[in-house]
Amino acid sequence: MPEQKSGPIRVLLAKPGLDGHDRGIRLVLRALRDAGMEVIYTGLRATPEAIVKAALAEDVEAIGLSSLSGAHREHFRRVGELLAAAGASDILLFGGGIIPKSDADELREAGYALLYPPGTPLDAIVGDLRSRLRPAAAEEGKP
Amino acid sequence: MDPSIGPPRAGRRPERWLRSVHAPARERHAERQDRFETTSGIPLEPLYGEDAAPGPGEFPFTRGIHPSMYRSRIWTMRQYAGYSSPAETNLRFRFLLAKGQTGLSVAFDLPTQIGYDSDAPEARGEVGRVGVPISTLDDLDHLLEGIPLDRVSISMTINATAAVLLAMLVALARRRGIDPRELRGTVQNDILKEFIARGTQRFPVAPSLGLSVDAIEYALRELPSFYPISISGYHIREAGSTAVEEVAFTLADGIAVLEACRARGLPLEKVGRRASFFFNAHNHFFEEVAKFRAARRLWATICRERFAIADLEACQLRFHAQTGGSTLTAQEPANNVVRVTIQALAAVLGGAQSLHTNSADEALSLPSEAAAQVALRTQQVIARESGVTDVVDPLGGSPFVEELTDEIEARARALIAEIDGRGGTVAAIESGFIRRRIETSAYRTQVAIDSGEAAPVGVTAGGEIPESPFRIDPAVETGRRAALAEFRRARDAKASAAALAEVTRAARAGENALPSLIGAVEADVTLGELAAALAAVHGEHRPDA
Numbered sequence: 001m002p003e004q005k006s007g008p009i010r011v012l013l014a015k016p017g018l019d020g021h022d023r024g025i026r027l028v029l030r031a032l033r034d035a036g037m038e039v040i041y042t043g044l045r046a047t048p049e050a051i052v053k054a055a056l057a058e059d060v061e062a063i064g065l066s067s068l069s070g071a072h073r074e075h076f077r078r079v080g081e082l083l084a085a086a087g088a089s090d091i092l093l094f095g096g097g098i099i100p101k102s103d104a105d106e107l108r109e110a111g112y113a114l115l116y117p118p119g120t121p122l123d124a125i126v127g128d129l130r131s132r133l134r135p136a137a138a139e140e141g142k143p
Numbered sequence: 144m145d146p147s148i149g150p151p152r153a154g155r156r157p158e159r160w161l162r163s164v165h166a167p168a169r170e171r172h173a174e175r176q177d178r179f180e181t182t183s184g185i186p187l188e189p190l191y192g193e194d195a196a197p198g199p200g201e202f203p204f205t206r207g208i209h210p211s212m213y214r215s216r217i218w219t220m221r222q223y224a225g226y227s228s229p230a231e232t233n234l235r236f237r238f239l240l241a242k243g244q245t246g247l248s249v250a251f252d253l254p255t256q257i258g259y260d261s262d263a264p265e266a267r268g269e270v271g272r273v274g275v276p277i278s279t280l281d282d283l284d285h286l287l288e289g290i291p292l293d294r295v296s297i298s299m300t301i302n303a304t305a306a307v308l309l310a311m312l313v314a315l316a317r318r319r320g321i322d323p324r325e326l327r328g329t330v331q332n333d334i335l336k337e338f339i340a341r342g343t344q345r346f347p348v349a350p351s352l353g354l355s356v357d358a359i360e361y362a363l364r365e366l367p368s369f370y371p372i373s374i375s376g377y378h379i380r381e382a383g384s385t386a387v388e389e390v391a392f393t394l395a396d397g398i399a400v401l402e403a404c405r406a407r408g409l410p411l412e413k414v415g416r417r418a419s420f421f422f423n424a425h426n427h428f429f430e431e432v433a434k435f436r437a438a439r440r441l442w443a444t445i446c447r448e449r450f451a452i453a454d455l456e457a458c459q460l461r462f463h464a465q466t467g468g469s470t471l472t473a474q475e476p477a478n479n480v481v482r483v484t485i486q487a488l489a490a491v492l493g494g495a496q497s498l499h500t501n502s503a504d505e506a507l508s509l510p511s512e513a514a515a516q517v518a519l520r521t522q523q524v525i526a527r528e529s530g531v532t533d534v535v536d537p538l539g540g541s542p543f544v545e546e547l548t549d550e551i552e553a554r555a556r557a558l559i560a561e562i563d564g565r566g567g568t569v570a571a572i573e574s575g576f577i578r579r580r581i582e583t584s585a586y587r588t589q590v591a592i593d594s595g596e597a598a599p600v601g602v603t604a605g606g607e608i609p610e611s612p613f614r615i616d617p618a619v620e621t622g623r624r625a626a627l628a629e630f631r632r633a634r635d636a637k638a639s640a641a642a643l644a645e646v647t648r649a650a651r652a653g654e655n656a657l658p659s660l661i662g663a664v665e666a667d668v669t670l671g672e673l674a675a676a677l678a679a680v681h682g683e684h685r686p687d688a
Contacts, residue, residue: 017253
């Protein structure tokens, strides 16, 4: 069990691969910031290496990846592997995109506890991150 | 006879239009039938309403660009398709043509769109995922095997590397002994909306636009039946804009394209005749119909007022429409057939020249063959069974539709004026103004959906999402890597190196890229090598947050 942190939740959002669909991730970015979290966004075409480097440099507690091009298996898994190699497996991984069920099962095993299909209410994502990263505060309804 | 029905409403017919516009057009080009009537035998006139407003085929084309529209020719049914490999996509093309599709539309994978070969490190995991991979002229040859290039029109959704794919198509025509002047089709080649909404840009804005104008210039000179640009609002809408923003940002993009062509010294009369547009057909039925009408009128006005284009035909906004992908739901996907039907009907009543209807399973994966067939059949039902093709602009004259048309035009015009005030389209793209507007609209939409106010039918929290019906075999990527390695080994290394050097020289000299690109693809230089050579001269665009 990692230590219980306080203060604003720090999150890195990233678009790995060549996919240009960023409507979803930009909505999540806005919702997390509106909820009081500190969010860094890599922009398009971030490599898994760059994503992990940014996550460590920014000392984030969670990484959210988005891919709607069908390349999620390759990129999401690679980020998980690089993170483990860097000894940072305590960072919470979540992802969004058009992810078929069989892939979702595989990615959950690879550490992606939270996977969101298009159409997920923004509040649900905010709520999940709070209850995982600030369980005590989440119960009291604080950011 | 019931006296309340009365005689035909002769005084309310557009007599002048019928006589001076419709009759001569019909003379030149026969309609599909000698006479159109309802199931009850009521004769159908080509147009209803009085002569007060300009009719179809008359500037500013609010009611349509042709005098008899679908009475003479049904729109082109053009389903966007591509996946896995050139050979597999070729099978889908043949399937669609066999089912009555009337034009082809190629979806390329992301590496091809951005300029990476299938064996590039950047392509890892992306080969054949969202479209077909094309790295070489041979790939394009396989993709279009058995397709008569001089008879089937081919639309290619390609932007950053549009000049390369156009070069390949010309080279392929030559290889097959077809005069490239016979080539018909469209290359999207609209790089500005990539920076706004779609994200496949490779080079910085200015050289990207330069390459786009190269393709336009080349086509005007050498490919008289080819449309070298499709100015696209579709992706702007998918990124979350409103209908008004879709019109304004698309036409602002078109203004920037005409300005770039004028700066190159191209005759705008010719550019206008060879430019086309691409819009979304989204959910709000009447707003969508009015949107297409307003866009036509506003573009015609812009061409006349801003660019002083004298040739009225060059001021016509002709467009392809695609139903709104973002409106589809993963839960209860069969309902998407209904959504697509309503959206497609809006495009038809709005006067589209060509149409793509989405497949019901596209919220889950690329379309399966069965779903792709239903999508095409949807267009055929509208065209052949609904009767909406028998009268031109049947909603025109409705006070509601006319007022919506006026309102969309006025608001889009105001937004374009705001962009002008910010230094024009390119400046408004680079400052992030356009992106921020789209993002704000997307956020509003999401809030309305989340609150339940605009929740789609058949979607519930935690509801069942079916398994994806269509998967791409990852072995395709491995296979292509090996095949490309062999291709590079087998080619004439000296000839391909010389052809590549010529591309670099032409780019440095600021010459039109097309002739050297055609020479290079004929010498087996790959798309990735060409994009890298162009990037070495023009620089790489670094996408950022």
